[in-house]
Amino acid sequence: MSVRTNVAWLLLTFTLPTKQASQRVEIWRKLQRYGTVPLGNSGYLLPGNAVNEERFQWLAAAIRKYKGDASIVHVQSIDNLSTPQLIGRFAEARAREYQELMRQLQEFSSLPLQKQAVSRLSRLRSRFQEIVEVDFFDSPLQKRVGELLARADAARVATRVPVVAAIHPRDYQGRVWVTRPRPGVDRSASAWLIRRFIDGKARFRFAPEDKVPPESVPFDMFHEKGFGHRGDDCTFETLQKQFKIRDRRVSLISEIIHDADIADGKFGRKEGYGIDEVLKGWARQGLSDQALLARGMQLMEGLYHSLT
Numbered sequence: 001m002s003v004r005t006n007v008a009w010l011l012l013t014f015t016l017p018t019k020q021a022s023q024r025v026e027i028w029r030k031l032q033r034y035g036t037v038p039l040g041n042s043g044y045l046l047p048g049n050a051v052n053e054e055r056f057q058w059l060a061a062a063i064r065k066y067k068g069d070a071s072i073v074h075v076q077s078i079d080n081l082s083t084p085q086l087i088g089r090f091a092e093a094r095a096r097e098y099q100e101l102m103r104q105l106q107e108f109s110s111l112p113l114q115k116q117a118v119s120r121l122s123r124l125r126s127r128f129q130e131i132v133e134v135d136f137f138d139s140p141l142q143k144r145v146g147e148l149l150a151r152a153d154a155a156r157v158a159t160r161v162p163v164v165a166a167i168h169p170r171d172y173q174g175r176v177w178v179t180r181p182r183p184g185v186d187r188s189a190s191a192w193l194i195r196r197f198i199d200g201k202a203r204f205r206f207a208p209e210d211k212v213p214p215e216s217v218p219f220d221m222f223h224e225k226g227f228g229h230r231g232d233d234c235t236f237e238t239l240q241k242q243f244k245i246r247d248r249r250v251s252l253i254s255e256i257i258h259d260a261d262i263a264d265g266k267f268g269r270k271e272g273y274g275i276d277e278v279l280k281g282w283a284r285q286g287l288s289d290q291a292l293l294a295r296g297m298q299l300m301e302g303l304y305h306s307l308t
Contacts, residue, residue: 007083009075012036012056013043016068023066030059035134037089039078045086047136048074051286087137097131098141105148109155116152122180122209122222125149129182133283143263150262153222153229167242174201178216178226181206181289185276186261187220188296189253190227190235194219195297196304197245206289234261249307253300275299 012031016024034055036044046052053072060070078086104124108116128145135142177194179187183206194202205216212218218226220235230238236257240250259265260272279296287295 007087008048009078009086010046010048010052010056011039011043011073011075012046012059012070013073014060014063014068014070016063016066020066020068023062023068027059027063030055030062033130033134035090035093035136037086037093043073045075045089047090049284051284054286090137091139094131094135094137094139095141098139098145101127101131101145102141102148105145105152109148109152121149121152124152126180126208132280133182147263150229150264154232154262169198169243172199172217172243175199176203176205176213176216178205178207178212178218179220180209182283183289183293183296184261184279185272185296186234186236186257188275188279188293189257189300190219190239191293192297192300192304193236193239193245193250196301197247197250198239198243204290204293232262232264232266234258236261249304252307253303256303271303275303 014027016027031044034046034052036046039045046056056072060072063070077083101124108120108124128149131145132142177191177199179191183191191202191204205213207213209222212221212223212226218228219239220228222228227238227242228235233241234257237254239245240254255267256269256272256275259267259269260276275296278299279292282292282295
């Protein structure tokens, strides 16, 4: 991680009446979820950006509603703490969270296959996405945990009997396609593939693993009836193979998406990492799931036309 020296900061200071115990817990949980770092008795710190300022504004409004006092301070520097020291505090906080997640993943992977519940792996993946969202300075552990998640999923899928029923493309026209919130590179690329080559009138929705709407088509979810990772294939590759999409540029894109999503270097393609980083940046700006997916699909369309 390179050390930046020009970081602006936001500091939230507040007080709540002592009788507001439940409200205090609510505020504390929000501070935890937003990835704040406590600054002694002065308040809670976040890197200065539009998303974090909006979150602090929301918290300040909630605190005032609970009869407390709250202030948001824009800070350029702190006299007794350098920028590298402050960044180090955020790095330590994220490292602790990634390390705990790694421990849980290792515990999950050590279980017999029949005890590796899909719902538990889904919760671990969701927790990973929560940490990534507040990993403001890109911890080196982020990639390592992502690889562990990919391996855990691939190992679970690879050990099942690989019986794949034949599909009829006409059954997948004008459907609602459902995936997890906060789409990344594989889901955005898969949505583009669906809309362009499989279901031109596809509608996309987002839902947690345990609330997939009936009659919808899940993709990139841990759901038996949908389309997801199979063996060492990412979801994009699964869709391409299942629907027999024979397009040279799509084949190139499948290699790009595989390497970006699985991170195993199988095809030696690096283009997808840039797409993934752009999507992460937009996610940190607070774009809605639909807006994030639409932009990701536009990126894929541009990539498709750039290939020769």
